[in-house]
Amino acid sequence: xxxxxxxxxxxxxxxxxxxxxxxxxxxxxxxxxxxxxxxxxxxxxxxxxxxxxxxxxxxxxxxxxxxxxxxxxxxxxxxxxxxxxxxxxxxxxxxxxxxxxxxxxxxxxxxxxxxxxxxxxxxxxxxxxxxxxxxxxxxxxxxxxxxxxxxxxxxxxxxxxxxxxxxxxxxxxxxxxxxxxxxxxxxxxxxxxxxxxxxxxxxxxxxxxxxxxxxxxxxxxxxxxxxxxxxxx
Numbered sequence: 001x002x003x004x005x006x007x008x009x010x011x012x013x014x015x016x017x018x019x020x021x022x023x024x025x026x027x028x029x030x031x032x033x034x035x036x037x038x039x040x041x042x043x044x045x046x047x048x049x050x051x052x053x054x055x056x057x058x059x060x061x062x063x064x065x066x067x068x069x070x071x072x073x074x075x076x077x078x079x080x081x082x083x084x085x086x087x088x089x090x091x092x093x094x095x096x097x098x099x100x101x102x103x104x105x106x107x108x109x110x111x112x113x114x115x116x117x118x119x120x121x122x123x124x125x126x127x128x129x130x131x132x133x134x135x136x137x138x139x140x141x142x143x144x145x146x147x148x149x150x151x152x153x154x155x156x157x158x159x160x161x162x163x164x165x166x167x168x169x170x171x172x173x174x175x176x177x178x179x180x181x182x183x184x185x186x187x188x189x190x191x192x193x194x195x196x197x198x199x200x201x202x203x204x205x206x207x208x209x210x211x212x213x214x215x216x217x218x219x220x221x222x223x224x225x226x227x228x229x230x231x232x233x
Contacts, residue, residue, distance in 0.1 A: 002049040003098030003121075003148075005114065006073065006087055007036050011058020015105070019192045024220060030064065031212035032104055032189070037070050040102070043111035050118065054104075055087055084155040091150045098122065099150040100133075103143045105189045107198050107213045113184045120178060121146045132177040134167050135185035142167060143185045195220060 012026045020028065033054055041052050054065050055073040062072050075086050084101075091099050098121055100114065117133050124131035125148040132152060135144035145167070147153060153175050167177055187198060199217040202208035 001097040002051070002095070003100070003118065004050065004091060004094075004096045005040055005052045005100040005102060006091070007033065007040065007052070007054045007102050007104050008083065008087070009033050009054055009056045009058070009061065009104035011056045011061035013058065015189065017190055018195070020220070024216070028189075028213070028216050028220075029061065029104075031216045032107060033061075033065065034068060034070070035107065035211050035213050036102065036104060036109060039109060039111050040114050041111070043115050050098075055083075057083065080157050084157070088151060088155055096150050098125070098146065098148045100144060100146040101155065103137065103188060106137065106143045106185055106187060107189060107211070108184045108187050108201065108208070109143075110184055110207070113180075113182055117144065117146050117180065120180070121148055124176065124178065128176055130176060132167075132175055133180060134177050135180050135182060137186055137188045141188065143188055 012029055015025055053071045053073045055075055056062050057075040057077045062074055065072050075083055121131050121133050130152050131148050133146040134142055137143035195217055202214040208214055
């Protein structure tokens with residue numbers, strides 16, 4: 001049996017709600033992606049084969065990741081549900097038994113949480129023959145979803161509902177989801193205030209000392225003039 005973790009990144013045109021100019025926003029996207037890939041892959045999981053890819057529709061960002069020797073799943077441009085559909089189809093076609101889909105904007109994630117998700121995913125599957133693990137983000141979003149079989153549930157966003165509400169509306173007997181509430185997956189970056197909260201947390205917890213995101217955030221708040229960071233038209 002084999003599993004795969006997919007980190008979904010919109011690329012350099014993502015995070016448009018942040019009040020940052022394109023250059024610093026692009027560097028933040030790079031830092032988020034490289035940190036996530038490193039922390040997700042730093043802890044092995046017994047003898048189970050488990051791969052990790054960054055999935056993106058942004059061809060320029062894709063080339064940057066390839067230059068960093070990061071495995072890439074190139075996606076076609078589309079809406080969120082089209083992106084989910086492409087990822088899930090690819091995972092099925094490549095014969096994976098376990099899927100963990102991870103948002104690309106959760107800077108506090110570490111390998112230990114991913115290890116725990118893998119452990120529970122496999123144990124629940126061995127017990128019941130199907131398994132789903134969900135990690136909420138703030139505002140009733142979902143930052144991580146894992147499942148086995150990998151097509152147990154169609155991953156989709158529903159208009160007018162937050163993703164966590166969609167999951168919790170499923171029939172639990174058909175889709176035996178387990179929710180893991182954890183600060184490492186809860187904090188995502190959508191707005192400027194999220195950048196400040198993330199930086200303060202990283203400054204107070206030495207485990208994040210070597211994160212690239214911490215360096216970029218420090219530059220935003222301490223080293224660069226505000227005119228450099230703000231969007232320019």
